[in-house]
Amino acid sequence: MLKFPIKGAIKNTIFEHFCGGETIEGCNETIKQLDAAHIGTILDYSVEGEESEESFDHTVEEILLTIKKAAESPAVPFSVFKVTGIATLELLEKVQSGRELTAEDQAAYARVKQRMNTLCKAAHDLHVRIFVDAEETWIQDTIDTLTYEMMDLYNHQECIVWNTYQMYRTESYSNLVKATETARKKGYELGIKLVRGAYMERERQRAHEMEYSDPIHATKEDTDQAYNKALQYFLDNHDILSICLGTHNEYSCLLMVQKMKEMGIAADDQHFWFAQLLGMSDNISFNLSHAGYNVAKYVPYGPIEAVMPYLFRRAAENTSVAGQASREFTLLKKEVRRRKRAVRQDLCKSKKAAQKA
Amino acid sequence: MPKMDILKAPSHQQQEKTISFDDTSVAFANQSNWQLKKTFFIFAAMNRNWLVKIGTFFIKLF
Numbered sequence: 001m002l003k004f005p006i007k008g009a010i011k012n013t014i015f016e017h018f019c020g021g022e023t024i025e026g027c028n029e030t031i032k033q034l035d036a037a038h039i040g041t042i043l044d045y046s047v048e049g050e051e052s053e054e055s056f057d058h059t060v061e062e063i064l065l066t067i068k069k070a071a072e073s074p075a076v077p078f079s080v081f082k083v084t085g086i087a088t089l090e091l092l093e094k095v096q097s098g099r100e101l102t103a104e105d106q107a108a109y110a111r112v113k114q115r116m117n118t119l120c121k122a123a124h125d126l127h128v129r130i131f132v133d134a135e136e137t138w139i140q141d142t143i144d145t146l147t148y149e150m151m152d153l154y155n156h157q158e159c160i161v162w163n164t165y166q167m168y169r170t171e172s173y174s175n176l177v178k179a180t181e182t183a184r185k186k187g188y189e190l191g192i193k194l195v196r197g198a199y200m201e202r203e204r205q206r207a208h209e210m211e212y213s214d215p216i217h218a219t220k221e222d223t224d225q226a227y228n229k230a231l232q233y234f235l236d237n238h239d240i241l242s243i244c245l246g247t248h249n250e251y252s253c254l255l256m257v258q259k260m261k262e263m264g265i266a267a268d269d270q271h272f273w274f275a276q277l278l279g280m281s282d283n284i285s286f287n288l289s290h291a292g293y294n295v296a297k298y299v300p301y302g303p304i305e306a307v308m309p310y311l312f313r314r315a316a317e318n319t320s321v322a323g324q325a326s327r328e329f330t331l332l333k334k335e336v337r338r339r340k341r342a343v344r345q346d347l348c349k350s351k352k353a354a355q356k357a
Numbered sequence: 358m359p360k361m362d363i364l365k366a367p368s369h370q371q372q373e374k375t376i377s378f379d380d381t382s383v384a385f386a387n388q389s390n391w392q393l394k395k396t397f398f399i400f401a402a403m404n405r406n407w408l409v410k411i412g413t414f415f416i417k418l419f
């Protein structure tokens with residue numbers, strides 16, 4: 001348990017900066033503020049809870065509330081969940097490995113499918129788009145399979161269920177192509193959240209320890225190339241695809257903007273979205289929405305103790321790399337200076353006016 | 358507008374002109390002076406690795 005005053009200090013600083021609140025209600029102010037800049041909120045219940053059936057059922061209840069919230073509020077354009085929030089890692093891994101499932105496993109897996117269906121059906125019935133986050137490669141095939149089943153059930157009329165593609169994976173491009181071809185064959189829409197991928201260290205370490213070939217691209221440049229290539233593939237197939245670029249990469253965002261212009265696609269076309277995390281890369285989110293593009297922020301929420309792992313990952317991401325200040329920090333400095341200058345100029349002006357009078 | 362290459366890694370010279378991610382007046386328009394100062398303080402602190410490390414240590418401790 002976190003004790004006062006550490007908890008208070010965290011609440012007033014990084015928690016407030018990176019999270020919407022401790023409950024959905026508590027996020028209302030953030031939702032309102034973002035909406036004022038025409039930026040949507042994606043309520044992300046990012047509690048990394050225990051692995052128990054009870055906890056999974058509770059997560060489903062909570063996600064259902066976020067879906068309802070999205071249905072009620074145009075300021076909440078998507079909902080989101082992680083399959084590891086409703087299933088054990090062990091089970092997802094076992095299913096993927098092809099090992100035989102015990103009767104108990106089978107029952108547990110049936111419950112996972114049921115939970116997944118509860119969420120996606122609710123989203124479908126309320127016309128709310130729902131993202132399925134991508135996770136580690138050793139469970140991702142299972143997540144993909146579950147997600148495509150949902151798409152075949154709920155994406156025939158509109159693009160409700162969206163899958164996530166991590167372009168740091170060498171296999172992701174071909175997975176995306178296959179998924180598009182299947183969607184075409186079966187006649188449903190495919191929603192794509194395009195990201196680079198968050199679990200690189202874990203992936204490399206496991207591959208090394210268990211002596212299989214690294215599933216992640218060898219260099220950042222390879223990942224960047226794959227990301228931008230996937231973006232082009234999307235554009236070539238955008239008749240049945242919808243996309244959300246989940247990225248803080250300025251080049252990828254600008255590339256999309258430029259391609260949309262070249263193809264004569266309206267900035268606010270509902271098949272095209274950009275998303276960043278709350279409290280990060282506001283320079284991208286706010287400038288894109290200012291120019292009329294569809295933008296949303298992932299807004300994590302939950303009890304402070306429970307979102308701490310999330311917060312410290314964000315903090316670690318923003319620490320200086322080899323002594324170089326983060327881009328965020330540099331931009332903040334620039335804005336602080338700009339405002340100071342503006343105040344000085346105003347003062348000068350009013351002094352001159354007073355002298356004249 | 359310079360042509361952007363799908364297969365090229367990011368390069369600032371190639372960036373498009375019409376939309377600028379450097380425009381901080383738009384980026385932080387929704388933050389009051391007080392909020393901006395607070396954000397500045399948070400990022401200044403995070404920019405110093407040791408603070409995060411100490412923070413993580415404290416969290417484990419309490």
Ligand SMILES: Cc1cc2nc3c(=O)[nH]c(=O)nc-3n(C[C@H](O)[C@H](O)[C@H](O)COP(=O)(O)OP(=O)(O)OC[C@H]3O[C@@H](n4cnc5c(N)ncnc54)[C@H](O)[C@@H]3O)c2cc1C
Binds near residue numbers: 195219245249
């Ligand atoms: C709205 C949103 C939703 C997201 N959803 C998910 C999700 O569902 N699943 C998920 O895994 N992540 C998700 N992420 C996180 C995302 O995958 C990235 O970790 C994060 O956004 C940083 O990548 P970038 O494109 O923003 O920026 P950049 O700074 O341009 O790229 C950093 C990324 O490049 C890759 N990279 C870095 N170094 C190397 C290297 N040496 N070799 C190969 N690749 C390298 C890594 O993927 C790293 O995260 C999401 C991010 C956002 C903003």
